[in-house]
Amino acid sequence: MRATCEPLDPAAQRAGRIPVLGDGGRELCALWTQVLERPCSDRHLRLQVIAIEPMELPAAEPSESATGALARLERALRGSGALIALLNPAVFPPAQIALAEGARLFALADAADEASWDAVLSLGLPVYGLRGRIACACLTAHPGAVLSALAYGNFACEEGLALERLDEDRAGVAWRTGVPAEATVIVRGGYEAARQQGAEGRWADRGNEAYVRLVIRSAGGTCWTQPRFIAPRAGQPAQQQHGH
Known part of the structure; x- marks a missing residue:
């Protein structure tokens, strides 16, 4: 529920x-x-x-x-x-x-x-x-x-914008707002790795992000997702991982 x-x-x-x-x-x-x-x-x-x-x-x-x-x-x-x-x-x-x-x-x-x-x-x-x-x-x-x-x-976290769907797995994250919106993908150090326009979108993990979180803004409000901590891929520096 x-x-x-x-x-x-x-x-x-x-x-x-x-x-x-x-x-x-x-x-x-x-x-x-x-x-x-x-x-x-x-x-x-x-x-x-x-x-x-x-x-x-x-x-x-x-x-x-x-x-x-x-x-x-x-x-x-x-x-x-x-x-x-x-x-x-x-x-x-x-x-x-x-x-x-x-x-x-x-x-x-x-x-x-x-x-x-x-x-x-x-x-x-x-x-x-x-x-x-x-x-x-x-x-x-x-x-x-x-x-x-x-x-x-x-x-x-919702301020005037509720997500219709948020799917997270080991490969990335997908979302749907149901209304036109801009999603900002934020990774290690607060760096904005990407911006996507539209009522839905997906981010595929690269393996060097350390974490991924989203800030999604529409005309009616904003939604913040919580960080997903990303395990580094082979050949990338390891970092202790926590969370979900």
Whole structure:
């Protein structure tokens, strides 16, 4: 079944509850969430924890570094399945993005956030992007199924554009929007490898991309897919692979 939710919706963040909707807007279940302001010794972090049920979270320690704060929060969540979203990823410049280890999700408010996302993806780390409405396919109407989709990048982000089809396999990715659109194929380092016009398209992997993600824009909106990590082909430099 198709399930949608909006983890970054301010109303959901204030309420501490992310409704998960099915066809026709019917509520299927809900996720628990809490936004954390973490003033650290080297930068200010805005974090959001997403979980199946309410959790007791550690208090802020302003004397610790941002890396220390993330590591301490990750230890507190270990074994629960809860996820950490970094709401201001651009607080880490691309050259320092490895310091954000522990965050499984990045909020993508602007181009600077996307640059930080591409930087962490270029390291081979499985971090997935959040923006607008999250759409995923779930076998059951259970918050654990939605949380698993978020954890493993099995979702797309929609702002006014929903994909009719997204097929990914070991050879590449194919998509259909049903309306005229432009798809940008983004690979290692945020490089735009191709642009395709039309209501559908396909990208065949070359083997040197490290990862492939799509940004598809139409007159009515935009859709962001999650990265597919690409295994290098024979004769190309190996890079540690993660994710789906």
